[in-house]
Amino acid sequence: MKSLPREIIAVVPAAGIGSRMQADKPKQYLTIQGKTILEHTLDVLIHYPAINHIIVAVTPSDPYLAEIDLLNHSKIQLVEGGKTRAESVLNGLQHIESKANTWVMVHDAARPCLTHQDLDKLLQINDNNGAILAIPAVDTIKRTNSTLQIQQTEDRSQLWLAQTPQFFPAQTLKHALQQALANHLSITDEASAMELMGFQPHLVAGRSDNLKITRPEDLALAEFYLSRLNHTT
Numbered sequence: 001m002k003s004l005p006r007e008i009i010a011v012v013p014a015a016g017i018g019s020r021m022q023a024d025k026p027k028q029y030l031t032i033q034g035k036t037i038l039e040h041t042l043d044v045l046i047h048y049p050a051i052n053h054i055i056v057a058v059t060p061s062d063p064y065l066a067e068i069d070l071l072n073h074s075k076i077q078l079v080e081g082g083k084t085r086a087e088s089v090l091n092g093l094q095h096i097e098s099k100a101n102t103w104v105m106v107h108d109a110a111r112p113c114l115t116h117q118d119l120d121k122l123l124q125i126n127d128n129n130g131a132i133l134a135i136p137a138v139d140t141i142k143r144t145n146s147t148l149q150i151q152q153t154e155d156r157s158q159l160w161l162a163q164t165p166q167f168f169p170a171q172t173l174k175h176a177l178q179q180a181l182a183n184h185l186s187i188t189d190e191a192s193a194m195e196l197m198g199f200q201p202h203l204v205a206g207r208s209d210n211l212k213i214t215r216p217e218d219l220a221l222a223e224f225y226l227s228r229l230n231h232t233t
Contacts, residue, residue: 004101008123009170010045010054013088014038014109015062015081027213028109029064032223037213039070040112040226046075048116050123051105055095057081057088086187090177098170106190107165110213113225114165118206122167129199130168132191133206134160163206166190172199
């Protein structure tokens with residue numbers, strides 16, 4: 001039997017300060033090709049037809065919000081972010097009138113090189129475990145001790161690097177985040193909250209150019225990737 005069409009809502013946590021960028025403003029407001037990183041990211045989501053609504057979690061006192069006209073787009077709703085990523089995502093979920101067929105797609109504000117082709121692949125997953133974009137680990141991975149000496153080399157054959165978007169039924173993810181936060185559990189992404197609830201999210205092979213801008217050197221690489229993506233679209 002064919003399932004009901006899904007309502008898909010994107011949640012973009014954008015309340016972070018990005019301290020590792022060593023910049024004078026949060027990294028999502030740094031510019032590439034005349035647009036902020038946040039604008040590049042939101043552009044991808046706005047122009048993906050399957051996404052019905054976009055919730056952006058921000059710091060209310062953020063002085064840069066007024067400079068971004070795109071945040072006034074009819075698809076976008078601003079909500080107050082939290083002290084952590086998990087709190088920001090949960091705050092976004094609290095503003096969703098979620099039904100059984102409502103799914104949420106959580107995407108990093110600082111991943112501006114996302115492609116619609118990767119979103120197409122992600123949407124093929126339709127069971128309650130949900131899915132995340134990820135790429136197989138290709139580098140040799142070392143485990144270290146507290147003095148940064150190698151303890152051992154890990155078997156990378158079953159190791160993947162998590163990306164976003166991460167895509168889950170909205171009600172299930174909301175419950176998973178609430179439980180994790182209530183129990184003071186360490187969660188670094190939405191999938192980890194789902195895992196703690198016993199779910200096994202699917203890994204969907206993404207692209208290595210869907211990088212998260214974290215360090216100063218990432219800006220030049222993102223600019224290169226964006227120039228190539230813009231040239232091919």
